Amino acid sequence: xxxxIALLAGDGIGPEVISEAVKVSDAIAQKFNHEITWTxxxxxxxxxxxxxxxxPDETHEICMKADAVLFGAIGHxxxxxxxxxxxxxxxxxxxxxxxxxxxxxxxxxxxFPSLIDNSPLKRERIEGTDLVFLRELTGGIxxxxxxxxxxxxxxxxxxxxxxxEVQRLAKKGFELxxxxxxxxxCVDKANVMETSRLWRETVQAMEKDYPEVTVSYExxxxxxxxxxxxxxxxxxxxxxxxxxxxxxxxxxxxxGSMGLMPSASVGEHTSLYEPIHGSYPQATGLNIANPLATxxxxxxxxxxxxxxxxxxxxxxxxxxxxxxQGIVTEDLVVKGGKAYKTSEVxxxxxxxx
Amino acid sequence: xxxxIALLAGDGIGPEVISEAVKVSDAIAQKFNHEITWTxxxxxxxxxxxxxxxxPDETHEICMKADAVLFGAIGHxxxxxxxxxxxxxxxxxxxxxxxxxxxxxxxxxxxFPSLIDNSPLKRERIEGTDLVFLRELTGGIxxxxxxxxxxxxxxxxxxxxxxxEVQRLAKKGFELxxxxxxxxxCVDKANVMETSRLWRETVQAMEKDYPEVTVSYExxxxxxxxxxxxxxxxxxxxxxxxxxxxxxxxxxxxxGSMGLMPSASVGEHTSLYEPIHGSYPQATGLNIANPLATxxxxxxxxxxxxxxxxxxxxxxxxxxxxxxQGIVTEDLVVKGGKAYKTSEVxxxxxxxx
Ligand SMILES: CC(C)[C@H](C(=O)O)[C@@H](O)C(=O)O
Ligand SMILES: CC(C)[C@H](C(=O)O)[C@@H](O)C(=O)O
Numbered sequence: 001x002x003x004x005i006a007l008l009a010g011d012g013i014g015p016e017v018i019s020e021a022v023k024v025s026d027a028i029a030q031k032f033n034h035e036i037t038w039t040x041x042x043x044x045x046x047x048x049x050x051x052x053x054x055x056p057d058e059t060h061e062i063c064m065k066a067d068a069v070l071f072g073a074i075g076h077x078x079x080x081x082x083x084x085x086x087x088x089x090x091x092x093x094x095x096x097x098x099x100x101x102x103x104x105x106x107x108x109x110x111x112f113p114s115l116i117d118n119s120p121l122k123r124e125r126i127e128g129t130d131l132v133f134l135r136e137l138t139g140g141i142x143x144x145x146x147x148x149x150x151x152x153x154x155x156x157x158x159x160x161x162x163x164x165e166v167q168r169l170a171k172k173g174f175e176l177x178x179x180x181x182x183x184x185x186c187v188d189k190a191n192v193m194e195t196s197r198l199w200r201e202t203v204q205a206m207e208k209d210y211p212e213v214t215v216s217y218e219x220x221x222x223x224x225x226x227x228x229x230x231x232x233x234x235x236x237x238x239x240x241x242x243x244x245x246x247x248x249x250x251x252x253x254x255x256g257s258m259g260l261m262p263s264a265s266v267g268e269h270t271s272l273y274e275p276i277h278g279s280y281p282q283a284t285g286l287n288i289a290n291p292l293a294t295x296x297x298x299x300x301x302x303x304x305x306x307x308x309x310x311x312x313x314x315x316x317x318x319x320x321x322x323x324x325q326g327i328v329t330e331d332l333v334v335k336g337g338k339a340y341k342t343s344e345v346x347x348x349x350x351x352x353x
Numbered sequence: 354x355x356x357x358i359a360l361l362a363g364d365g366i367g368p369e370v371i372s373e374a375v376k377v378s379d380a381i382a383q384k385f386n387h388e389i390t391w392t393x394x395x396x397x398x399x400x401x402x403x404x405x406x407x408x409p410d411e412t413h414e415i416c417m418k419a420d421a422v423l424f425g426a427i428g429h430x431x432x433x434x435x436x437x438x439x440x441x442x443x444x445x446x447x448x449x450x451x452x453x454x455x456x457x458x459x460x461x462x463x464x465f466p467s468l469i470d471n472s473p474l475k476r477e478r479i480e481g482t483d484l485v486f487l488r489e490l491t492g493g494i495x496x497x498x499x500x501x502x503x504x505x506x507x508x509x510x511x512x513x514x515x516x517x518e519v520q521r522l523a524k525k526g527f528e529l530x531x532x533x534x535x536x537x538x539c540v541d542k543a544n545v546m547e548t549s550r551l552w553r554e555t556v557q558a559m560e561k562d563y564p565e566v567t568v569s570y571e572x573x574x575x576x577x578x579x580x581x582x583x584x585x586x587x588x589x590x591x592x593x594x595x596x597x598x599x600x601x602x603x604x605x606x607x608x609g610s611m612g613l614m615p616s617a618s619v620g621e622h623t624s625l626y627e628p629i630h631g632s633y634p635q636a637t638g639l640n641i642a643n644p645l646a647t648x649x650x651x652x653x654x655x656x657x658x659x660x661x662x663x664x665x666x667x668x669x670x671x672x673x674x675x676x677x678q679g680i681v682t683e684d685l686v687v688k689g690g691k692a693y694k695t696s697e698v699x700x701x702x703x704x705x706x
Contacts, residue, residue: 084554090544120582125473141512146547155551156513159494163506189595191443194499198508201437221602228581228606229473242542246599250577 001034003306006066006270008059010044011089012279013289013342014072020291020346021070021298024318027350028302028311039066043096044074044089044279054092060099063270068305069100070298071274077281097137101268103165104172105135105244107276109231109251109261114323115332119256121228126254131234132176133251135244136161136169137265140195142241161195161240166202172266173238174210180235184215187223187239187247199240220247227251252276259290259331260319262297264304271305273297287341290329292319295349318349354387356659359419359623361412363397364442365632366642366695367425373644373699374423374651377671380703381655381664392419396449397427397442397632407445413452416623421658422453423651424627430634450490454621456518457525458488458597460629462584462604462614467676468685472609474581482608484587485529488597489514489522490618493548495594514548514593519555525619526591527563533588537568540576540592540600552593573600580604605629612643612684613672615650617657624658626650640694643682645672648702671702 007022009015022038029036041059048054054074063069074089096102110130111119119126144158170186177184186203188196200217207215218226220243226233227247231254239247252258258277265272275293283289296319303312322328327348330339340348360375362368375391382389394412401407407427416422427442449455463483464472472479497511523539530537539556541549553570560568571579573596579586580600584607592600605611611630618625628646636642649672656665675681680701683692693701 084543084550088544094545120475120478121473122475142545144509148547148551150515153516154513155515155547156497156511157546157548158509158511160507160509162503162508189598190437191441192447192495193510194501194508195510197437198501221598224577224599224603225606228603242545243599245542245574246577246596249574250581250603253578253581 001306001308002037003029003034004037004039004066006063006069007038007040008043008069008071009040010072010074010279011046011076012073012281012284014044014074014279016287016289016342017275017291017294018070018072020342020349021294023346024295024315024349024353025298027353028315031314031353032308032311043092045076045079047092048087048089052087054087054089055095055099060096063096063100066270068301069270069272070301071272072294073275073277073279075279075281094142097265098143100270100272101138102265102272103136103138103267104169104265105137105248106264106266107133107135107248107252107261109133109255111255112257112260112320112323115257115260117256118332119254121231121254125229126231126256129231129255131231131251132236133244133248134169134173134176134236134238135248136165136240138267139165140241159193159195159242161198163198163202166199167206170203170206170238173236174206174213177213177236178210182213183235184213185223185234185237186215186217187220187237187243188217189220189243190217191219195240203238223247224250227254248276259329260292260296262293262300264297264300266304273301273305287343288330288339289342290331291342291346292322295319314353318353321352322348354659354661355390356382356387357390357392357419359416359422360391360393361396361422361424362393363425363427363632364399364429365426365634365637367397367427367632369640369642369695370628370644370647371423371425373695373702374647376699377648377668377702377706378651380706381668384667384706385661385664396445398429398432400445401440401442405440407440407442408448408452413449416449416453419623421654422623422625423654424625425647426628426630426632428632428634447495450618451496453623453625454491455618455625456489456491456620457522457618458490459617459619460486460488460601460605460614462486462608464608465610465613465673465676468610468613470609471685472607474584474607478582479584479607479609482584484584484604485589486597486601486604487522487526487529487589487591488601489518489593491620492518493594512546512548512595514551516551516555519552520559523556523559523591526589527559527566530566530589531563535566536588537566538576538587538590539568539570540573540590540596541570542573542596543570544572548593556591576600577603580607601629612682613645613649615646615653617650617653619657626654626658640696641683641692642695643684644695644699645675648672667706671705674705675701
């Protein structure tokens, strides 16, 4: 297969973890006789520095033409203390999501047997957890009208959803549930928000098309609790943008394997794959960041974007092997173990594929 | 002291846990020579059943005239599956908050040494946790304009905040921080929401009035993570209504002592004290619900609403004693222990005061 992949390394440790995912992808391509063309493009703080905007048109063109986008991380501390600065890396992220129509963010949380003791939760609480969030990514309060009134003394944000926006996200949720344990949880705040009531009634109306799927409706505050208490009671969860932002981050730390969690954003055009962790500025350039979440994001890309399941399985298998053998970066080292460098982990994966 | 307390038992287990708090309060009043007049009033599902609305005017009058309100819980399963029903118990709650001007909800999360193993978190993660959320309770998306457009196909909710609304909540946060470790965390989503930017700039401008307080600004998604990872790194947190709803519920389960957590809502008129747990319909009438969160809410009431610190300390001391001696309801029983009834726990507290 001939594959063109847009490579958006981004900021901070982005370029370092992306390098390793490229190495591993190239090795897999060679093994299975595929030909990958990587097209690097700027986004985030590095794009602001270079061309003044965080998601340049040129980058968008490259993404639109590619078969998939592999994304690192964006964000730089110089913007952190001033969320009101006129140009910020996050704006690039939001613009990219909107322009690529990436309406569904898919974020699995699962456990690795060898890492279960890294979890802040007790073993019996976290064991067996294997859930997936589908977070709506191009609507809600992120993109609604917002501003100031009364000489700046009053601020407002509008959360808006249309029925078709809910339907297309929910459809992906039902379909995903069908491939798993057929359990779907719709997370909302229907006792307070009108948008949530639209979500709930829309999902309820779709239930008849998926008679095998058991759907539950839970309030976002209740889910925030149960994720800590009994994460393994969930399977597929669908929710709106802001709730998804909060809950997927909460879910990401319960497994203790945050440095390993991949994600995908899919929608109307090219799909995008990225680790869920951020740009981790303190570690930039030190060759210590964990590349595995990005490598596993590449695996998701092979499977979901290219339909190359065997390739994906091979990547996951070698990652598992590296975990079992303790070929890991410092964040995953257990007492007495050795901390490998970012690039050493990548090299080991390639050598063991 | 002569004290008039409005007694809003509410639904489900509300009346059962309230009874025990009344017993304990009466015993304390007797010991310290106070005279309490309890004025019961309807709210929630029971008020809908009786008079058609969840927060009747008469109840409001009683609350306005009282020195404090002691509240049980509201909610009934017959409304749970239909958040669009025209009259619902939660509406009573929201109306009550608004009409009583209860703009600050104070929710501590702390650990009891004897209960630490109940936490879903590992001991080393949760030990020493002692944080307080101040959640804004009468603004934001809960009370903004909301509705439908396009023949019901589009729904919207508006989140609005004014600078004075932020100031009065933040002021309470700074003041509380001054009585504790002088650490204040402002939780927002200033990288996305305009209301959050107003929050942040308002709190930033207040910093100079409290030079001893160290203020940090964190995004809501990051806080949702760190609450699970390092809850003991927080002290006082302030936040807007919806974030507070989600995060305080998340925080409530990390200690493993949810059945023990009290809360207060304060503002322009009479203050209100209530356990953070819900109406727990499955347990209604079984005399098994844990009354301690309500008893500890009464302690908060004595201290904060009436300035009766010694009385509050006495209540807390006897609650601690009951925990140490295992005089607890089934939710807190450790292996081999005996499960006491709701009323037995209350009786024991009274006998041991
Ligand atoms: C950086 C920020 C705008 C973004 C979001 O809130 O969506 C991030 O938290 C995420 O989840 O990808
Ligand atoms: C019942 C509901 C409207 C309420 C809220 O969201 O405020 C509840 O969750 C709470 O936190 O008191």
